[in-house]
Amino acid sequence: MTASFPPPSAFDRAMMQRCLTLARRALGRTAPNPMVGAVIVKDGEIVGEGFHPKAGEPHAEVFALREAGDRARGATAYVSLEPCNHFGRTPPCSRTLVRAGIAKVVIGTVDPNPQVAGSGIKTLEDAGIEVVVGVEEADCRAINEGFIHRILHRRPFGILKYAMTLDGKIASTTGHSAWVSGTSARSQVHHLRHACDAVIVGGNTVRYDDPRLTCRADDTAPNPLRVVLSRSLDLPDEAQLWRIDQAPTLVITQGGARPEFQARLRDRGVEVVEVKVVQPAAAMELLYERGALSVLWECGGTLAARAIAEGAVQKMIAFIAPKIIGGVNAPNPVGDLGINFMTEAIALEQIRGYAVGEDWAIEGYLPDKVWQP
Secondary structure (H helix, E strand, O other): OOOOOOOOOOOHHHHHHHHHHHHHEEEEOOOOOOOOOEEEEEEEEEEEEOOOOOOOOOOOOHHHHHHHHHHOOEEEEEEOOOOOOOEOOOOOOOHHHHHOOOEEEEEEEEEEOOOOOHHHHHHHHOOOOEEEEOHHHHHHHOHHHHHHHHHOOOOOOOOOOEEEEOOOOOOOOHHHHHHHHOEEEEEEEEHHHHOEEEEEEHHHHHHHHHOOOOOOOOOOOOOOOEEOOOOOOOOOOOOOOHHOOOEEEEEEEEEEOOHHHHHHHHOOOOOOEOOOOOOHHHHHHHHHOOOOOOOEEEOOHHHHHHHHHHOOOOEEEEEEEEOOOOOOOOOOOOOOOOOOHHHHHHOOEEEEEEEEEOOOEEEEEEOOHHHOO
8 A cells, every 4th residue: 555645636635525525415324334425537527426325235436436437437536435345235346446447546544444444445556546545534534433433442432412501510400401502502413313323311311301312403314213221111101212103212221120111112112122231331232233333322410421431432522501500419411430639530632612503512532541442
């Protein structure tokens, strides 16, 4: 593989951003596969475009080559992720590009999948195709951070999201929390759910908030799998989450917990899975087996702390509302982590802050030492 490349041109960067725009059309639909976009350019003109719509369907390069037809010969292919080099549900895209007569391939980032991991690039170069790697790489990796984490750590990528007041409360002392944040922030949360394959809450959230956990901002968006963690199954008989006409629901509980209630949930189409110990790590293992890339935690402080401690959270997004509610016993977004000194505090990395309507959002990543298996 070529070790270094000249700086990409403005045109190359623009074409790779076009690939990312195409890839995002499949947001929330590709698990366990990544989102990928491809563009074919001949004589400075786009002659073919494509994106990977979902697992089992052709990859982005195939759609782009189909649209380009004979014009692909001697053209340049832009693709946001290294073309695959193995036979899975679909043939290897690296060889498809070779057969199409592509002269040059510009790649956003190398695929971390051991079945690819540079072998796609080698196949292209061995065929005499010029290859450039690393154009808009940061953005190409960011769009697939869930896929990359799943490949490297064999777990879904966990995102903890919460809304709190300026004095750090997620609800009043009575548990009332509708609404901490404004409409713009809530709309962004709907989009965030759309980007995730599952969203997890605990029993208290079901009891006090009765959430829907759907992508209400966009009726065309696929809703994530809604997951409830509850050891005792002390849950209400009626709840929005039991309405599976809105979205599927999975309840994870302790073996033998309230068998009659379990039967009622199953009669309504809710899936119930018993595990030995109801904990975030077990939930993430189960969701990994089901192909999830990204999982959103929208839980209360106690479960949030456990999720952080067990390595189920890699990224945090806090929406901060310019409100003061007070209350010594009002709930906080994160419970006890066993930290006694400020010098032990977990410092987030790659921090980004931005306004969301009347609120502010701060997001960042937990350091590897906190969650790396």
